[in-house]
Amino acid sequence: MSTGGPPAHDPPAYRPNGKYVLLLGLMCALPAVTNDIYLPSLPDVARDLGTTTTAVQLTLTGVLVGGAFGQLVVGPLSDRLGRRGPVLAGIALHIVISLLCSIAPGIEILIALRVVQGFFNAAATVVAIAVIRDRFVGSDASRLLSRLMLVIGVAPLFAPTVGGLIAGQWGWRSVFVALAVFGVGLWLVVWKRLPETLPPERRREAGLRPALQGYGILLRDRHFVSVAVLPGLGMALLMSYVVGSPFVLRETYGLSANQFALLFATNGVALVTGAQVNAALVRRIAPIRILRVALPMLLAMSLVLLVVALTGAGGLFGLLGVLWVTLGLVHFIPPNASAIALSRHGAMAGTAAAFIGCLQAGVAGLVSPLVGVFGGDARAMTLVMVASAATALLVLALGTPAYRRGGWPRL
Numbered sequence: 001m002s003t004g005g006p007p008a009h010d011p012p013a014y015r016p017n018g019k020y021v022l023l024l025g026l027m028c029a030l031p032a033v034t035n036d037i038y039l040p041s042l043p044d045v046a047r048d049l050g051t052t053t054t055a056v057q058l059t060l061t062g063v064l065v066g067g068a069f070g071q072l073v074v075g076p077l078s079d080r081l082g083r084r085g086p087v088l089a090g091i092a093l094h095i096v097i098s099l100l101c102s103i104a105p106g107i108e109i110l111i112a113l114r115v116v117q118g119f120f121n122a123a124a125t126v127v128a129i130a131v132i133r134d135r136f137v138g139s140d141a142s143r144l145l146s147r148l149m150l151v152i153g154v155a156p157l158f159a160p161t162v163g164g165l166i167a168g169q170w171g172w173r174s175v176f177v178a179l180a181v182f183g184v185g186l187w188l189v190v191w192k193r194l195p196e197t198l199p200p201e202r203r204r205e206a207g208l209r210p211a212l213q214g215y216g217i218l219l220r221d222r223h224f225v226s227v228a229v230l231p232g233l234g235m236a237l238l239m240s241y242v243v244g245s246p247f248v249l250r251e252t253y254g255l256s257a258n259q260f261a262l263l264f265a266t267n268g269v270a271l272v273t274g275a276q277v278n279a280a281l282v283r284r285i286a287p288i289r290i291l292r293v294a295l296p297m298l299l300a301m302s303l304v305l306l307v308v309a310l311t312g313a314g315g316l317f318g319l320l321g322v323l324w325v326t327l328g329l330v331h332f333i334p335p336n337a338s339a340i341a342l343s344r345h346g347a348m349a350g351t352a353a354a355f356i357g358c359l360q361a362g363v364a365g366l367v368s369p370l371v372g373v374f375g376g377d378a379r380a381m382t383l384v385m386v387a388s389a390a391t392a393l394l395v396l397a398l399g400t401p402a403y404r405r406g407g408w409p410r411l
Contacts, residue, residue: 023193025148026186027087027128030094031067031121031361034179035060035242037163039264040257041172042246048172051107054372057243059107059114064239064365066118068358071126073119075354076214082198083127083134087190090123095183102176122357124186129353133342134197160261168257214351221344226399228341228356230291232363233392234333237302237385239368241267241327244381252377253316263320267327274328278335287336292402294332299389301326306386309378319378326385333392334360 038060046056070090078086097117104110132144163175218224249255249263281290305322308314314321338356367388374380396402 019193021144021148023189024128024131024144027124027190027194028148030091030124030183030186031063031118033159033182034094034117034121035063036159036264037166037179038172038175039160039242039246040164040261041167041175043250044167044172045107045110049107049110053247053376054369055107055111057369057372057376058111060243061239061365061369062111062114063118063121064235064361064368066115066120067122067125068118068360068362068365070119070122071354071357071361072215073354074123074126075130075351075357078127078130078354079198079214079351082196082200083131084190084194084196087123087127087194088187090120090127091183091187091190093120094124095180095187098176098180098183102173102180118361122354122361124190126354126357129338129342129357131194131197133353158265160264161258164257164261215355218352218355223400224341224344224352226395227337228352229359229363229395230295230337230392231334231356232359232361233367233388233395234298234330234337235360235364236367237298237388237392238271238327238330239364240371240381240384240388241323243368244371244376244378244384247376248378248381267320267324270324270328271331275331275335278332282336287339288402290332291336291340291396294329294336295389295393295396298326298329298333299386299393301329302382302386302389306379306382309382 042056042060045051045059046053049056074086074090094117097113097120101110101113101117104113128148136144162178166174166178218228245264246260249260250257255263278290301322305319305326308318308322312318341356342352344352367384370384371381374383
């Protein structure tokens with residue numbers, strides 16, 4: 001088990017170019033695109049399939065839950081088989097499932113297909129993160145992860161608008177055909193451009209027992225687990241907004257699909273901005289120091305957002321203004337927490353990345369449906385966001401030495 005210092009075998013020095021960052025960003029963005037392009041269609045899906053708001057929200061969170069389990073499987077496989085094979089297989093199956101979703105006859109089958117789609121989408125995400133760890137550690141890894149957020153952040157900027165236009169012209173089922181087309185393009189780019197970053201001599205033994213042993217090592221590292229759960233709590237906060245906002249903004253405030261897409265894109269700018277500010281900060285400030293400040297700020301802004309939702313202060317613009325700042329703080333959490341966690345277990349980067357990704361998708365998938373359970377309105381959405389931020393701060397404070405004198409000075 002690692003003691004928290006640098007890994008025994010640091011990756012070779014490597015300086016990525018823009019095309020390499022774009023490729024990894026598109027791989028990481030696949031689950032986001034899979035959900036965001038579909039957001040404006042949620043009320044239409046509920047009406048067309050004769051189902052409830054909570055049920056249709058499960059088609060979003062199902063992708064996260066499936067992704068959580070998928071990453072647990074793909075991570076060890078990528079440590080044994082290399083990075084290229086698993087990601088190419090996963091994207092190919094994403095294409096097939098997207099086409100099946102386009103002809104789903106009912107909400108139950110659609111939810112099941114989305115869970116399976118999330119499972120196979122996980123290959124793109126976990127391999128992208130493992131590729132980063134194959135070549136980078138510490139602040140360098142955090143900076144690259146933040147740069148990837150610039151690519152990932154484009155999904156909220158354009159995907160809902162594109163999805164709304166497609167659904168408005170040909171219906172919500174055509175959105176899944178568009179997802180299949182996107183998958184074909186991504187598969188071709190990965191096949192042509194993604195290098196193999198894990199040479200045979202660094203690969204681990206395959207099989208269930210080695211995989212369980214790897215996860216056992218990670219679970220016994222209490223500090224690793226504590227930091228690894230933080231991206232999941234950050235994603236839970238973000239997904240609570242994602243699953244709640246179509247109903248809050250369209251049904252409570254009466255916005256059209258295009259107006260919702262525009263506001264969603266505006267909030268996407270906040271996510272991108274936060275990620276790029278973090279990328280600049282980690283050049284001079286250690287990731288753990290950024291986390292120590294960012295998490296209390298995120299909780300404070302979430303509390304202000306809850307007050308605005310409860311009192312109605314400022315109306316729609318008051319809600320959106322505080323929400324913009326809150327979302328800007330979210331992307332200070334996953335890059336820094338992931339970089340710290342990965343630095344503890346570089347010899348099994350695929351398994352560690354899978355563990356982090358599983359927690360990220362799984363925690364978000366379990367927490368975000370509470371928005372619908374609590375009523376699906378602005379109060380429910382902001383309450384779940386506050387709970388996610390508060391839990392993240394408690395985990396950092398109680399589960400790690402981050403706030404103790406001399407705790408993790410090198411990270």
